[in-house]
Amino acid sequence: MAITSSQFEILRQLFSNADAEQKAAFLEWLNAPAASKAAKSVPASFDAFxxxxxxxxxxxxxxxxxxxxxxxxxxxxxxxxxxxxxSFVATNNTILHQSKKDLAVWTLYINCMMRKLPLRQTAKICGIHLATAFAWRHKILDALTNMMEGIKLDGVVECDETYQLVSFKGNHRNSRTFQMPRKAHKRGGTAEKRGLSQEQVCVTCGVNLGRQSVGRISNLGKPSCKDLASVLDGHVAEGAVMVTDAHRGYCKLADAYRASHIRIPRHRHTAQGFNIQLVNYYHSVLKGMINIHFKGVATKYLNNYVVWHNLVNFAHGPEGEKEMVMRDFVLTTKCLSFWKKNLVRPAIPVAA
Ligand SMILES: [Zn+2]
Incomplete structure (x- = not known):
């Protein structure tokens, strides 16, 4: 039996009057699978956490x-x-260092990130300023980048590249250090030159069937073997089966990683029963998130969105579990302050 519209209005008002901690607990309960609804709760305080x-x-x-x-x-x-x-507190050198907001607000914020909510809506739900919401997003994603460092892809590993038009989206007018190298594109513009050019960043990715993934901007235009290595080095396990397109660079890498190599010839989709459908799927979901869901992101932050995609869209596991992983990792890992990091963040972060 559904409740009446006036009962629903009461519910809505009750929720809007709840404090951040209560809202976080409620949202977490709402998103949890039915079986674990009774048991789950938000940590009461920083110290408990x-x-x-x-x-x-x-x-x-x-x-x-x-x-x-x-x-x-x-x-x-x-x-x-x-x-x-x-003298120190447990939060020293973590994301929470010098944060005046309490744990409940951070928990709520991370829930919003799991749902890929836009910044404005997130700021409203968490009761924080839009600029804070923006800084937190990248503080959290910077921290998650560290998580990717530890990933070792084993089993069948599909590698491929995808391209994004360079974007200088964001507020450059007030920057004293940044000079726009060309006239601004309208949102979702097209490259002036046909084919691959220096106007496109190459994002090199590797995924395995266990839904682990690594991905990062490697270079501008067509990648060299060295460019591919700058992303994949250290992330392919010995004995893995690397499935790639015909790019010659991968042959050298597979050798170096002591992995078997299945190379899919140009204009073919499979070789020896292997394909690169999963990494193609990975790319199409990534592009959908960046170009459609977020209406384009600055190249400066593109790597952060790839990491976000890796965990939220691509990784296996129930939502509630992924959210806990994200929260625990983000809150306990060591990280630099967002503003300090942003001073040295390049407009086009190529890996090599
Ligand atoms: Zn000491």
């Missing part, structure tokens, strides 16, 4: 384990180091 995730705390300055609790500040447990006398 870190007590659960980080069993051993060490001094962030000297690495000593000789630390003792020393009162609270802003609701967070402080520690002192016996060896170097530094």
């Amino acid at each position: 870190f007590a659960e995730k980080r069993t051993v705390l060490v001094c962030p300055r000297c690495g000593s384990v000789h630390i003792f609790k020393n009162g609270h500040r802003n609701g967070r447990q402080r520690y002192n180091c016996k060896d170097c006398k530094t």
